[in-house]
Amino acid sequence: MGTPFYPDIPVIVRLEIPSRTGTAFAVDVRLACSVVDLGTHVRHGVTDPREALRRHLERIRFDPVAGEPDMVAVFTRIREHLAAVPPVLPGLSVTLLAVERSDPVRWQPGVVLTGPPPVGPRSSPAEAEIARRERVERLRREAAARAEPPSRALVGEAPAQVRAGAEVSLIVHVARAAPAGPRVRSAAMRSWPIPPAGSEVTLVTHPSAGLTPLGPIQQAVRVPPDADSDPVRFAFRAGVTDVHRIEVTAWAGGTFLARLVFEIAVSDRAVHPETATKSATTAGDVDGVPGAVTMQVHQSGNRYTFQLHNSEYVFDPVTVTVDTAVDGVLGRILETLRRFARSDDPPPIAREWLRNAGVSLWDSLVPEAVREQYLRLHGRIGSFAIATGNDVIPWELLYPMTRTHDAGFLVRQFPVTRTLFNTGRSRRINIGQARFVRDVKGPANAEAEFQAIGRILSPGRDPARISDLDDLLALLSGGEAGLTHFACHAGYRDDGPAIAMTGGDFSPMMLATVRAKEMLAPTRPLVFINACRSAGAVPYFTRMMGWAQQFLGAGAGAFVGTLWDVRSRTAQTFAEAFYSGLSEGKPLGQAALLARRTVEDDYDPTWLAYTIYGDADALAFPVSEGRQH
Numbered sequence: 001m002g003t004p005f006y007p008d009i010p011v012i013v014r015l016e017i018p019s020r021t022g023t024a025f026a027v028d029v030r031l032a033c034s035v036v037d038l039g040t041h042v043r044h045g046v047t048d049p050r051e052a053l054r055r056h057l058e059r060i061r062f063d064p065v066a067g068e069p070d071m072v073a074v075f076t077r078i079r080e081h082l083a084a085v086p087p088v089l090p091g092l093s094v095t096l097l098a099v100e101r102s103d104p105v106r107w108q109p110g111v112v113l114t115g116p117p118p119v120g121p122r123s124s125p126a127e128a129e130i131a132r133r134e135r136v137e138r139l140r141r142e143a144a145a146r147a148e149p150p151s152r153a154l155v156g157e158a159p160a161q162v163r164a165g166a167e168v169s170l171i172v173h174v175a176r177a178a179p180a181g182p183r184v185r186s187a188a189m190r191s192w193p194i195p196p197a198g199s200e201v202t203l204v205t206h207p208s209a210g211l212t213p214l215g216p217i218q219q220a221v222r223v224p225p226d227a228d229s230d231p232v233r234f235a236f237r238a239g240v241t242d243v244h245r246i247e248v249t250a251w252a253g254g255t256f257l258a259r260l261v262f263e264i265a266v267s268d269r270a271v272h273p274e275t276a277t278k279s280a281t282t283a284g285d286v287d288g289v290p291g292a293v294t295m296q297v298h299q300s301g302n303r304y305t306f307q308l309h310n311s312e313y314v315f316d317p318v319t320v321t322v323d324t325a326v327d328g329v330l331g332r333i334l335e336t337l338r339r340f341a342r343s344d345d346p347p348p349i350a351r352e353w354l355r356n357a358g359v360s361l362w363d364s365l366v367p368e369a370v371r372e373q374y375l376r377l378h379g380r381i382g383s384f385a386i387a388t389g390n391d392v393i394p395w396e397l398l399y400p401m402t403r404t405h406d407a408g409f410l411v412r413q414f415p416v417t418r419t420l421f422n423t424g425r426s427r428r429i430n431i432g433q434a435r436f437v438r439d440v441k442g443p444a445n446a447e448a449e450f451q452a453i454g455r456i457l458s459p460g461r462d463p464a465r466i467s468d469l470d471d472l473l474a475l476l477s478g479g480e481a482g483l484t485h486f487a488c489h490a491g492y493r494d495d496g497p498a499i500a501m502t503g504g505d506f507s508p509m510m511l512a513t514v515r516a517k518e519m520l521a522p523t524r525p526l527v528f529i530n531a532c533r534s535a536g537a538v539p540y541f542t543r544m545m546g547w548a549q550q551f552l553g554a555g556a557g558a559f560v561g562t563l564w565d566v567r568s569r570t571a572q573t574f575a576e577a578f579y580s581g582l583s584e585g586k587p588l589g590q591a592a593l594l595a596r597r598t599v600e601d602d603y604d605p606t607w608l609a610y611t612i613y614g615d616a617d618a619l620a621f622p623v624s625e626g627r628q629h
Contacts, residue, residue: 152189152223153178154250154258160369161265161316162238168211168264172203172248173231174223189250189258198222202251203232210244210266211236238266242303243320243367263368265318291382292616294419295370299389306370310377318367333357334394337605338565351602358399358409365393375405383415383589383616389422394563396608411596411608415589415616420552425615429557430525431457431582432622433482435475437466439489439499446487449530449572453485456579469503476514476554481525485575490531497547499531511550521555526620528560528578530571548613558588558614570606574599582620589616 013029156172178186192199205217214235221229236246243265250257290311298305307317336353340346362371386395395418398410407413419425434457436450443449454463466472475481490497498505514520529547548559560578562571577598581591592612599607 151191152176152257153186154189154248154260155179155184155186156248156260156262157184158246158262158264160263160372161267161318164238164241164266164268166238167214168236168238170205170234170236170246170248170262171231172221172234172260174201174221174229174250176226176228185260185262187258187260190256192252192255192257194223194225196225198224199252201229201257204249204251205234206247206249207236208244208246210239210242211246211264212239238264241266241268241319243318243369265316265320265367265369267316267319291380292385293374293377293381293383294385294387295374297386297388297393304365306367308370308373308377310380315370315373318369320367322365330392330394333361333397334564337609340603340605341565341567341609346603348603350605354397354602354605354608355399355409358397359401361394362398362400362410366398371400371402374400375402378405378407381414383417384410385417385419385616387419387421389420396563396611409608411593412600415587415593415612417589417592417612417614417616418548419615420549420613423549423552424521424555425618426524426557427615427618428524428621429582429588429614429618430523430622431483431579431620433480434458434463435466435482435484436463437472437484437486437488437499437501439486439501440467441500442488443568443571445568445572449487449575450485452572452576453579456576456583457483467502469501469506472501472506473510476511477517477519479519479522481520481523483525484527486527486529486531487571488529488531490529499529508547508550511554515550515554518553518555520551524555524557526558526560526582527551527556528575529562530560530566530575531562548611552613558612558618560592560610560612562609563611564605564609566606566609567604570599570601570604574606574610585619587616588612588614588618588620591620 153175154172155175155178156170158170159168162168174189175186178188199222200220201223202218202220205213207213207217214237217234219232219234221232223229234246238244243263246262246264248260248262250259293308293310296305296307296309296317302322303319304322305317305319308315336357340350340354366374388395396409396411396416400407400410410416434454436453438446438450450463450465454461466475475484486499488499490499498507527547547561551559566574574595578591578595581594582588586594589612592610596607596610601607
């Protein structure tokens with residue numbers, strides 16, 4: 001046994017397959033050859049298995065094809081051949097490691113083998129075996145990565161909105177790549193082997209109760225190895241007005257491949273057949289400012305109707321039924337936000353919790369059709385207004401996100417303001433003749449906040465303060481009110497929020513007369529309540545009686561409040577940045593955006609707590625310019 005024994009020899013096989021064009025499809029096949037039985041070396045004198053392997057591989061035949069064959073098919077064919085054909089010699093192991101594409105060459109029959117000669121110092125059999133196994137395992141992993149079956153996408157298309165009673169078509173196919181389109185949905189599919197004859201994929205639909213199937217809910221498509229499948233159509237009848245869902249799952253035998261979900265808004269009115277939009281002329285409730293987008297939200301019980309519009313389009317309204325448990329969910333969200341704000345050291349998870357809460361609210365409250373419309377307009381949005389008659393939803397927490405879109409919280413991207421139905425909007429807001437209001441147990445830094453704002457708005461003048469309830473009511477009902485800034489703690493009574501002042505509690509109900517006579521309309525003052533959940537509202541009799549509704553109904557030019565507890569120092573910094581922006585001539589929306597970004601903190605949700613009611617493009621003016629009508 002004087003001949004050396006080599007446990008592992010790497011071999012590269014250049015395999016050239018001709019085509020009708022005269023060129024060849026060329027691949028390099030990497031193999032690991034090992035003499036695993038020392039008896040083979042002794043009986044047959046085999047020290048280098050490459051010659052035996054060459055003769056073995058020459059038996060592999062590929063028929064010429066038009067064009068170039070798929071490399072995965074080559075890999076599969078070689079692997080199957082090596083598994084089916086008996087070994088070259090007893091005790092010889094051949095492992096297919098990889099198939100790599102080479103440059104096309106002119107066809108020349110034959111199989112070319114190359115490989116390094118056995119050189120280098122010898123190692124012990126144990127060391128050589130360990131090295132061989134490590135090398136083979138590494139090459140096998142590389143080969144597996146290269147030989148992954150081609151990726152596919154499950155693609156579907158359905159209308160975002162239909163009229164009640166209409167027939168709904170869902171078109172689904174399997175594609176090599178995900179196409180783009182306003183109504184197209186796609187999902188990456190798990191890899192699965194696709195033989196040359198194609199693979200059958202079963203598509204199963206699961207419609208919600210409001211969509212009645214008009215045909216089979218399960219169909220099969222054949223997926224070719226190098227092309228898209230043919231499309232199939234599923235038909236449904238739209239039922240009651242609501243947002244309904246269709247889930248589509250794809251299966252290869254018993255293997256799950258992908259899932260798609262479609263939301264279809266069923267309306268009681270006709271909708272545009274293609275884009276679900278229609279051209280809009282100037283209307284009273286449509287903001288004509290370029291870049292201004294408004295989302296109207298109407299609520300009736302647990303049914304919400306959303307409608308998006310800007311100066312160019314008025315999208316069709318979409319009605320969705322919200323789970324009756326949403327109030328409890330919102331309550332838990334707000335309670336967590338308050339805990340974060342109260343803590344000097346919020347948990348590390350706070351940042352991710354905030355983002356996930358925002359994404360969850362966006363996905364669960366805003367219908368899919370409206371989310372699509374928002375994404376279509378996103379690049380052209382200059383400001384975003386939410387028009388509603390109800391303010392219990394923390395819209396400022398919304399975080400639009402998709403697989404390909406993540407621009408952050410809505411209020412971080414552009415100015416976000418609210419407007420109230422049945423209240424006027426003013427393009428000018430009064431920040432002159434400032435009055436600073438504090439309650440009997442105001443924040444410790446209330447005086448510092450008043451002084452800082454006073455230096456911004458009226459340098460050199462001592463801020464005018466109010467702590468008595470009678471003085472405050474006299475100011476608001478006198479028709480001369482200017483900026484009214486509260487730094488306080490807002491408590492709660494059975495009939496809603498209240499601020500404890502000298503002489504009694506100040507509550508929204510006490511603004512009823514001021515609102516009925518619109519006593520703030522002559523001067524259009526800005527009202528800013530820097531307090532805990534000052535913007536919140538609770539049902540009182542038949543309408544909402546929150547601070548925002550009352551002050552705006554009375555004619556205030558704008559209202560700023562908080563939806564949950566805020567940190568006193570952060571609240572003061574926000575107010576300073578906000579008033580600095582207004583005094584420098586920035587519009588209301590931009591001043592608020594500047595203030596948010598000034599106090600933005602991944603772990604302190606205070607910057608998200610502020611809600612701004614008013615026209616985003618409104619400009620501030622001092623009272624010295626005269627009364628505004």
